[in-house]
Amino acid sequence: xxxxxxxxxxxxxxxxxxxxxxxxxxxxxxxxxxxxxxxxxxxxxxxxxxxxxxxxxxxxxxxxxxxxxxxxxxxxxxxxxxxxxxxxxxxxxxxxxxxxxxxxxxxxxxxxxxxxxxxxxxxxxxxxxxxxxxxxxxxxxxxxxxxxxxxxxxxxxxxxxxxxxxxxxxxxxxxxxxxxxxxxxxxxxxxxxxxxxxxxxxxxxxxxxxxxx
Amino acid sequence: xxxxxxxxxxxxxxxxxxxxxxxxxxxxxxxxxxxxxxxxxxxxxxxxxxxxxxxxxxxxxxxxxxxxxxxxxxxxxxxxxxxxxxxxxxxxxxxxxxxxxxxxxxxxxxxxxxxxxxxxxxxxxxxxxxxxxxxxxxxxxxxxxxxxxxxxxxxxxxxxxxxxxxxxxxxxxxxxxxxxxxxxxxxxxxxxxxxxxxxxxxxxxxxxxxxxx
Numbered sequence: 547x548x549x550x551x552x553x554x555x556x557x558x559x560x561x562x563x564x565x566x567x568x569x570x571x572x573x574x575x576x577x578x579x580x581x582x583x584x585x586x587x588x589x590x591x592x593x594x595x596x597x598x599x600x601x602x603x604x605x606x607x608x609x610x611x612x613x614x615x616x617x618x619x620x621x622x623x624x625x626x627x628x629x630x631x632x633x634x635x636x637x638x639x640x641x642x643x644x645x646x647x648x649x650x651x652x653x654x655x656x657x658x659x660x661x662x663x664x665x666x667x668x669x670x671x672x673x674x675x676x677x678x679x680x681x682x683x684x685x686x687x688x689x690x691x692x693x694x695x696x697x698x699x700x701x702x703x704x705x706x707x708x709x710x711x712x713x714x715x716x717x718x719x720x721x722x723x724x725x726x727x728x729x730x731x732x733x734x735x736x737x738x739x740x741x742x743x744x745x746x747x748x749x750x751x752x753x754x755x756x757x758x759x
Numbered sequence: 760x761x762x763x764x765x766x767x768x769x770x771x772x773x774x775x776x777x778x779x780x781x782x783x784x785x786x787x788x789x790x791x792x793x794x795x796x797x798x799x800x801x802x803x804x805x806x807x808x809x810x811x812x813x814x815x816x817x818x819x820x821x822x823x824x825x826x827x828x829x830x831x832x833x834x835x836x837x838x839x840x841x842x843x844x845x846x847x848x849x850x851x852x853x854x855x856x857x858x859x860x861x862x863x864x865x866x867x868x869x870x871x872x873x874x875x876x877x878x879x880x881x882x883x884x885x886x887x888x889x890x891x892x893x894x895x896x897x898x899x900x901x902x903x904x905x906x907x908x909x910x911x912x913x914x915x916x917x918x919x920x921x922x923x924x925x926x927x928x929x930x931x932x933x934x935x936x937x938x939x940x941x942x943x944x945x946x947x948x949x950x951x952x953x954x955x956x957x958x959x960x961x962x963x964x965x966x967x968x969x970x971x972x
Contacts, residue, residue: 599875624837628883632890633874661846662812670841677845677890684897 547649549733550574550609552598552638553616554591555582557697558653561726562613563589569730576605598634603641611649612642613729627674635678639685649739650687651729654679656695656744679742690732691742694725702727707748708755710741718747727752760862762946763787763822765811765851766829767804768795770910771866774939775826776802782943789818811847816854824862825855826942840887848891852898862952863900864942867892869908869957892955903945904955907938915940920961921968923954931960940965 549566553559554575566573567590575586576596586593596605598616606612614635618626635652642650654675657663661672682689695718702723728745731752732738738756748755762779766772767788779786780803788799789809799806809818811829819825827848831839848865855863867888870876874885895902908931915936941958944965945951951969961968 624841625883628837628841628886633882633886636890669846670838673841673846677849677894680894681890 547610547733548572548574548608549611549613550576550594550606551591552576552596552612552614554586554589554593556615556617557699558615558722558725558729560585560589561702561723562615562729563591565726565730567591569734571730571733574605574609598630598637602634602637603645606641606645606647609642609645609647611651611733612638612647613651613653614638615653624670627671631671632674632678636681639678639682639687642687643685648688649733650682650685650689651732652679652682652689652691653725653729654691654693654742656693658693659744683742688736688739690738690740692725692728692732692745693742694720694745695747696720697722697725703747704752705747705749706752706755707746707750709744709746720745720747724752728756731756760823760946761785761787761821762824762826763789763807763819764804765789765809765825765827767799767802767806769828769830770912771828771935771938771942773798773802774915774936775828775942776804778939778943780804782947784943784946787818787822811843811850815847815850816858819854819858819860822855822858822860824864824946825851825860826864826866827851828866837883840884844884845887845891849894852891852895852900855900856898861901862946863895863898863902864945865892865895865902865904866938866942867904867906867955869906871906872957896955901949901952903951903953905938905941905945905958906955907933907958908960909933910935910938916960917965918960918962919965919968920959920963922957922959933958933960937965941969944969 549571555577563573573591575591575593583593594605596602618630658675679691698719700721762784768790776786786804788804788806796806807818809815831843870885871888892904911932913934
């Protein structure tokens, strides 16, 4: 499949692009600046420009599946959280619907389940992620929402713990590499369509962990 | 009806409470601080505490209809836009559904129709309002969304211009008093259920202006 990765140069995006190639897909790395093109190419992706606050839809030409892993980042303001994490995600979902792209995988956040949970500092971020997730879940797309717990840059283990129901705990942290590998596994497993899956570090091989939907 | 006004001490809320009484309703003014109770009472409302970021649901006890006109205000940060204008609105909608309250009138903003329109400074606010509106429209409530253009504190005229379709113009400013009177008229007119109505200053008596649904 031609898989568009929105946020291809982010922490999870960088792990995801080469794994898509390894799985036989053709990754398209959508980034907001041409200066990021070489980084996408080095990982085996076809770089394309897409601005979640501007012209975006043309970047989805010929795409079969979309992975949304863009984020405004911790250093930008809450205005960007509204414009990128929430509205940018909605624009990507809407553009996918309009282009007839069926498959969409959203990288969300564990506590999007409960935006007013502690710590308070993360509440606005969770509201944005939750509202984007809800918009996707109500769309006609074949959607999977992944809600990983705290992310690390540790090496991937190929193992995770997945929960299809809410658990009142954050669980173990999870390497970004394992989140990326879980995306690849979801694209290969239609059981994950329509599911919202919480991801923790764990001991179950990824392909098995996501097969309980 | 017992009509709860969320944000009863705001610019539109203050105009709305006495108009509800005049129309034969019993207004309940929901505010976030007891220091605002006297101001609600002076206008003929029954004050109740409700914190859109904390305990809120009990404030809706015995309520027949809800008007949401709360806002985080221009002086607070975009984090509060996410927490109050968006998540607070969603919480109010969800609480209304859970309590079996059918009728809900949302005070939105004209350009929520097109969040990325100019001026750029308002974009994050419009995203929050639009996402709250969409959540309401997709809820099972008997909802009316009012999207007034720029608000003034001029005296009410009893006349507005209402548009049920998007027009690519902001149109004339509108006094908050006329927005409040339009809320009262919507509560009396079931034709407005399921409608999203753009409001401008204008020449049509309010009751007539909203009867084109």
